[in-house]
Amino acid sequence: MRIFSVLLWILFPGCWAVTGPGAVRGPPGGSVAVRCRYRTGYEDYPKFWCQEGGWFCSNWFHVVETQGSEAEVKRGRVSIRDNHTQRVFTVTLENLTRADAGTYLCGVQRSGFELRATVEVTVSSAVPSPNLTGRTPQAKKQPDSPSRFQPIIIYFLLLMLLKVLLFLCIVCAVIWMSIRDRRRHREMVPDRQAQELPLC
Known part of the structure; x- marks a missing residue:
């Protein structure tokens, strides 16, 4: 699988223009913040957060998205805010439920090929998240399926x-x-x- 990643990076260097935490964890009823970073040049592009399904995350399936500005956008229990200076946009999920667990995508919306990163959200009270990003130092990185x-x-x-x-x-x-x-x-x-x- 690594050879395909290398080929994608050579042919489409924008594929790695967005990076996320990979996985976050939060307790039921609590909240979790996901920070996704992007490279220079994409400050004015819309940023989005959506649940993974298919090849693309079309606008119709975006849970929440910005309009290219730094203004916070909130939709239900989910909000997103972009910081052009730090080139980071933060997605906050509040009042977590078991149904919120799953695979999500944070990314930059542009015409053609979307720039995005995969984030696995886990809702569990067994190991409460000590920080906003939801990363636990003891957690081992699971191999990509x-x-x-x-x-x-x-x-x-x-x-x-x-x-x-x-x-x-x-x-x-x-x-x-x-x-x-x-x-x-x-x-x-x-x-x-x-x-x-x-x-x-």
Whole structure:
């Protein structure tokens, strides 16, 4: 799986323009804050928080999103605020319930390919979160499940297929224009020879 990540980074360096905590934990009835960072150049882009489902997180499925400004936007128990100076936007989930647990995406909305990071939210009273980010120092990093890479791999293969098709179309167009120019040249040569023949 790492080779696909390397290829994605080479072909699409924007894929890693957004980074998140990876996993957060909060107790039922409590709150948790998720801080996602982004690279320079995306300050004025809308930031979003949504539940993972499919390849993309379309606007219709965004739980909450900014309009590109630093103003806080709140929707129900979820709020989001962007800080252009620190290039960090914070998503706060309040009054957590068991139903809030799951895989979410924090990201930057732009036309075409979305920039995003995956965040696993766990709601459990067994290990209360001592900090806002919900990270516990004793927690071991779990290996990414293969199912998370499948949408990325499929999307990567589709993009490569489109690039190959585009390249073949360009090659065919160049060959066709070359053949057309040769035919025109051949048609013009007899006409010139006929004009140069002396009249008897």
